[in-house]
Amino acid sequence: MTGFDVAGLPAPEEQAACPQCATIGGSADRFCESCGAALSEIRRVAIPRGRTALQDPEAPCSDCGNETHVDEYCTACGHRRAEPDRDEADLGGIALITDRGLEHARNEDAAAAGMAVDSGTARQYAIAAVVCDGVSTSGEAHRAAVAASKAGVDAMLAALTASGKAHAAVVAGLADAAKAAVAAGTDADASAAPSCTYTAATVVPTPEGTVQITVGNVGDSRAYWLPEPPAPPQQLTVDDSLAQELITAGASADSEAVQRGAHTLTRWLGADAEPKPWSDTSVHAITVVGPGSLLLCSDGLWNYLPDAADIARFCTGTDPAAAANALVEHALRAGGHDNITVIVIPIGGAHEFA
Amino acid sequence: MSSPEAPGISGISVDVDHNPYLAEGTGTVDAIVSIAAGNDVAASASGLAAPADRVEAIIIDCSTSMLSPVAKFDAAKRATAAAIDELVDGTYFTIVAGTEKASFVYPTEGWPTQASAATRAAATRAVDGLRPGGGTAMGTWLAHVRGIVVQHPGAIIHAILLTDGKDEHETPEQLRQEIALSEGEFTCDCRGVGTSWHVEELRSISSALLGTVDIVADPADLEEDFAAMMRTSMGKSIPDLTLRLWTPAAARIEFVKQVAPTVEDLTHRRVESGNQRGDYPLGSWGAEDRDYHIQVQVEPAAAGREKLAARVSVVAGDEVLGEGLVNAVWTADTAKSAQISRRVAHYTGQAELAQAVQEGLSARKSGDVATATAKLQRAMELAVESGNEGTAKLLRGVIEVDERTGTARLRREVAAADEMALDARSTRTARVRKET
Numbered sequence: 001m002t003g004f005d006v007a008g009l010p011a012p013e014e015q016a017a018c019p020q021c022a023t024i025g026g027s028a029d030r031f032c033e034s035c036g037a038a039l040s041e042i043r044r045v046a047i048p049r050g051r052t053a054l055q056d057p058e059a060p061c062s063d064c065g066n067e068t069h070v071d072e073y074c075t076a077c078g079h080r081r082a083e084p085d086r087d088e089a090d091l092g093g094i095a096l097i098t099d100r101g102l103e104h105a106r107n108e109d110a111a112a113a114g115m116a117v118d119s120g121t122a123r124q125y126a127i128a129a130v131v132c133d134g135v136s137t138s139g140e141a142h143r144a145a146v147a148a149s150k151a152g153v154d155a156m157l158a159a160l161t162a163s164g165k166a167h168a169a170v171v172a173g174l175a176d177a178a179k180a181a182v183a184a185g186t187d188a189d190a191s192a193a194p195s196c197t198y199t200a201a202t203v204v205p206t207p208e209g210t211v212q213i214t215v216g217n218v219g220d221s222r223a224y225w226l227p228e229p230p231a232p233p234q235q236l237t238v239d240d241s242l243a244q245e246l247i248t249a250g251a252s253a254d255s256e257a258v259q260r261g262a263h264t265l266t267r268w269l270g271a272d273a274e275p276k277p278w279s280d281t282s283v284h285a286i287t288v289v290g291p292g293s294l295l296l297c298s299d300g301l302w303n304y305l306p307d308a309a310d311i312a313r314f315c316t317g318t319d320p321a322a323a324a325n326a327l328v329e330h331a332l333r334a335g336g337h338d339n340i341t342v343i344v345i346p347i348g349g350a351h352e353f354a
Numbered sequence: 355m356s357s358p359e360a361p362g363i364s365g366i367s368v369d370v371d372h373n374p375y376l377a378e379g380t381g382t383v384d385a386i387v388s389i390a391a392g393n394d395v396a397a398s399a400s401g402l403a404a405p406a407d408r409v410e411a412i413i414i415d416c417s418t419s420m421l422s423p424v425a426k427f428d429a430a431k432r433a434t435a436a437a438i439d440e441l442v443d444g445t446y447f448t449i450v451a452g453t454e455k456a457s458f459v460y461p462t463e464g465w466p467t468q469a470s471a472a473t474r475a476a477a478t479r480a481v482d483g484l485r486p487g488g489g490t491a492m493g494t495w496l497a498h499v500r501g502i503v504v505q506h507p508g509a510i511i512h513a514i515l516l517t518d519g520k521d522e523h524e525t526p527e528q529l530r531q532e533i534a535l536s537e538g539e540f541t542c543d544c545r546g547v548g549t550s551w552h553v554e555e556l557r558s559i560s561s562a563l564l565g566t567v568d569i570v571a572d573p574a575d576l577e578e579d580f581a582a583m584m585r586t587s588m589g590k591s592i593p594d595l596t597l598r599l600w601t602p603a604a605a606r607i608e609f610v611k612q613v614a615p616t617v618e619d620l621t622h623r624r625v626e627s628g629n630q631r632g633d634y635p636l637g638s639w640g641a642e643d644r645d646y647h648i649q650v651q652v653e654p655a656a657a658g659r660e661k662l663a664a665r666v667s668v669v670a671g672d673e674v675l676g677e678g679l680v681n682a683v684w685t686a687d688t689a690k691s692a693q694i695s696r697r698v699a700h701y702t703g704q705a706e707l708a709q710a711v712q713e714g715l716s717a718r719k720s721g722d723v724a725t726a727t728a729k730l731q732r733a734m735e736l737a738v739e740s741g742n743e744g745t746a747k748l749l750r751g752v753i754e755v756d757e758r759t760g761t762a763r764l765r766r767e768v769a770a771a772d773e774m775a776l777d778a779r780s781t782r783t784a785r786v787r788k789e790t
Contacts, residue, residue: 064603071679073662076630078602078652080660080681105658105683 040125040161044114046150047098048087048107083107088324091115092124095320095344097328101300102336108134108196109298109341110145112153116161126164127203128156128173129343131221132196133298135268143184144194144270151180152200166202167283170216173200174278181270195270197221199237199296203345206287211347213294214285218267218278220244220299221341226312227292233312236286240267263299290348293323300338304331320344366391366595366668368678371697371788374660375690376682381654383663385680386613386697388788389636390643391592406593407509409466410447410584411499411540412437415517417453419550420486426547427486429573430516433580435478437514440584441469446509448502449477453488454523456498466502489523492559493532500536510593510638511540513563514583516576518547521555529555533562541565541637543583546778547573549770553777561618564637569778571771589640592670597634598627600665601650608649610634613701615644616781617708633669645785647701648680657686697786700740704783707736707745711780715773718752723764731755731762742784748776 023034060067066076073080083106088097091113100107113129130152134141155176159169177198185193197219204212215223217237226233238244242264243253251258267277293315305311305327314330315323324344331340372385412434420427434449441447446466449459460480461467495515503511521529536542542563544556547570560567566583570576597620601607612618624632636644652663664680685691714729730753737746751772755762 070665071662073665073679073681074602076603078605078662079655080662082659100658103657103686105660105685 041117042114042157043091043117044112044153045089045091045096046110046112047089047096048084048110050083090321093320093346094127094129095324097324098341099328099332099339101339102332104136104339106142107339108136108142108145109300109339110142110149111341111343112149113343114153114157116157125205126157126160127345128153128160128200129296129345130173130177130198130200131296131298131341131343132198133219133221133339133341135195135265141194141196144181144196147180147184148177148196148198148269152177152198156200156202160202160204164204166204166212166214166285169202170200170214170283174198174216174218178269178273178277185271193271195268195273197265198269199223201294201296203294203347210287210289212285212287214283216278216283218269218282219265220263222297222302224295224308224311225286225288225292226295226308226315227288228316233308235308241265288347292347293320294345294347296343298339298341300340301327301331301342303338304334315344320346365394366676368666368668368676369788370666370678370680371695372680373693373695374681374683375685375693376654377688377691378657378684378686379654381652383650383652383680383682384695384698385648385664386695386701387646387648387666387678388643389646389668389676391639391641393641405591407506408445409503409506409509409511410441410445410587411450411502411513413450413452413495413499413513413515414484415490415519416451416484416486417488417490417519418486419519426518426573429576430547431481431484433576434481436577437580437584438474438477440581440588441474442588443469445469446506449481450495450498451484452492452495454491454494456495459484465505490517490519490521491524492517492521493524493529496532496536500539503540508593510590512587512638513540513542514580515542515544515559516547517551519550520552533559537562538635545570545579547576549774553774557778564635567778569771569774571775590638592639594670595636595639596669597636597646598631598667598669599634599648600631602652602661602663603630604653605663606651608651611647611705613645613647613704614783614785617705617783618781645701647698652682655684657684659684697788700786701783703736703740704742707733707740707742708781710736711745711776715777718764727753727762727764730764740784744779744782748772748779752776
């Protein structure tokens with residue numbers, strides 16, 4: 001869990017672990033002092049970072065101004081000390097936003113992203129990103145989401161810097177994230193054990209000058225490839241939901257049964273999940289040519305923008321931070337029923353992966 | 355007040371059961387708070403270096419009416435002897451004869467003595483020599499116990515009061531005053547033998563003094579009942595527990611009720627103990643569990659916000675032994691806010707049941723057949739629905755409900771003892787445990 005940047009500040013990592021042998025070396029080293037492997041700089045960020053990281057713990061109650069809290073509740077008016085409604089980060093042009101929305105008491109989504117940068121050439125050669133949505137019927141769901149998203153990014157980056165094999169990296173991320181989600185519930189009682197969705201993507205350039213995107217998905221968060229027009233936008237993931245199963249079986253997307261099952265998950269990470277909660281079809285890759293945007297999001301966004309074309313309109317012709325912000329604002333204006341989380345990864349164009 | 359099962363827990367546990375979700379604009383928070391004390395919650399948990407002293411007072415009605423029939427007084431003497439038998443060595447005890455005044459039976463010089471084989475035998479002999487004669491003034495009996503217990507600050511002080519008649523030789527106001535003065539000084543279990551006493555009168559004593567009330571219709575059953583009461587009392591290890599309730603600014607406490615094992619409204623027992631904080635006395639405790647229903651009205655907040663509606667602490671002396679939090683979360687999702695906690699619903703029904711029984715019996719006494727029938731029929735529905743078999747069985751003694759048509763009518767012939775048993779036991783509740 002350590003080592004994630006505080007967004008907006010320079011990366012505090014003055015040291016880096018060798019991806020091959022884990023020996024700690026100076027971040028300026030090009031090769032590992034121990035095994036000789038090429039070193040790369042790993043940069044990571046994860047949101048939400050929580051109130052304690054963003055606010056003064058001694059801050060007075062935002063409702064009544066009283067200065068003392070016990071168990072996070074104001075000792076005068078009883079209001080729970082509010083977590084920030086939104087946290088956002090930028091990692092080398094990748095925009096991440098997570099927002100509580102309007103109706104849920106807490107934000108149980110989480111997002112993490114990381115990149116490997118060649119220490120010598122300063123070129124990004126691998127990106128990994130994850131969005132997780134805590135299942136709100138489980139207690140302390142945000143713990144599973146935070147743990148799984150960080151573990152997934154860590155495992156994918158470690159595998160990518162070691163071998164460069166994207167499919168294996170995404171599977172390694174799934175495996176570590178599944179373990180982390182279960183571990184997040186070990187000190188909770190069984191009824192409160194948390195669970196979450198998991199949508200991951202890696203981006204690696206190919207020798208041919210194209211870009212390979214590999215996605216891994218459990219649950220109903222989504223990944224979209226949104227190329228600049230006229231190329232058509234596309235949804236890269238298939239929801240693990242009752243609705244999707246019915247649609248696959250031939251039911252109409254507008255039918256009542258599909259609408260009812262829209263948010264009933266058939267796969268998830270964490271409490272009560274199967275030991276290997278993903279299927280072989282959960283991981284697949286496409287090769288794309290930029291420019292365009294790779295978007296990862298929770299259902300708090302796509303509920304209001306179910307078609308890839310609708311989402312694409314927000315992302316074309318603008319920078320990732322503005323696109324991410326516009327998407328989240330749209331979901332809030334449309335009702336903000338659920339937590340909203342987006343990661344926008346620019347590919348091609350003015351970006352490094354040209 | 356005790357429950358027979360000893361919970362397999364250590365220390366004091368406080369468990370909150372409620373639906374925290376509220377619709378926007380509403381602010382009524384209901385919670386069932388279960389407090390359980392384990393076997394080891396003795397002197398150590400009560401913040402005392404040594405176990406608390408115990409003082410027992412047994413008050414036997416020695417009015418002339420106890421002689422009719424003679425078997426009644428003989429049974430009272432045997433019952434007192436049985437209770438004396440249960441006294442644990444070292445317990446301070448005293449036997450009091452109650453008439454229009456109170457007098458020492460044992461020890462004759464007045465101050466309680468410690469139980470031993472010798473003192474138990476001497477006390478039994480003194481009781482055996484009692485001769486009834488005189489009137490009934492229960493307030494003087496309570497005053498007598500109060501005079502004794504000042505010698506034992508911090509002790510677990512318990513009295514058993516036995517009578518066969520009404521409080522006749524003092525004014526109701528005098529009795530009320532004595533009860534008020536005794537509140538918090540000692541606990542008192544009351545028993546009425548025969549059917550010439552008033553349930554309401556004894557309940558006013560037992561309720562204020564955090565004890566139980568019951569009818570012993572047949573004098574032959576007194577012996578077993580007294581022994582059981584004394585055994586329960588010997589199981590108490592904490593002199594006084596307090597329920598401390600913190601509520602947010604501008605909140606209103608609608609009620610604080612014990613709902614299991616019996617219904618007892620504690621709302622008016624509040625003593626302010628600090629800013630936004632009040633204390634409610636829970637009496638003496640052994641290894642047992644009791645449930646409380648708390649209803650608080652808080653200021654509504656916007657959807658998505660969460661507020662602490664109450665902090666419930668269980669306190670002995672100055673030490674907090676357990677704590678539970680009652681939160682409220684506002685939501686626009688009516689599927690969440692419309693749910694009523696199963697236990698809140700159950701105990702709301704049990705409190706209504708106790709009230710319906712008491713109001714029904716009172717209407718019946720005053721000849722209002724229509725009200726009595728309606729109230730007792732409602733009571734029967736509630737008792738059957740909630741699985742309160744004890745009360746349902748007693749209700750069948752006073753009201754007949756045709757199972758096919760649902761029509762109810764009062765029974766013409768009702769044994770006085772059956773009616774009084776229903777009244778005295780109307781506050782006993784069926785319990786629902788938390789789903790695990």
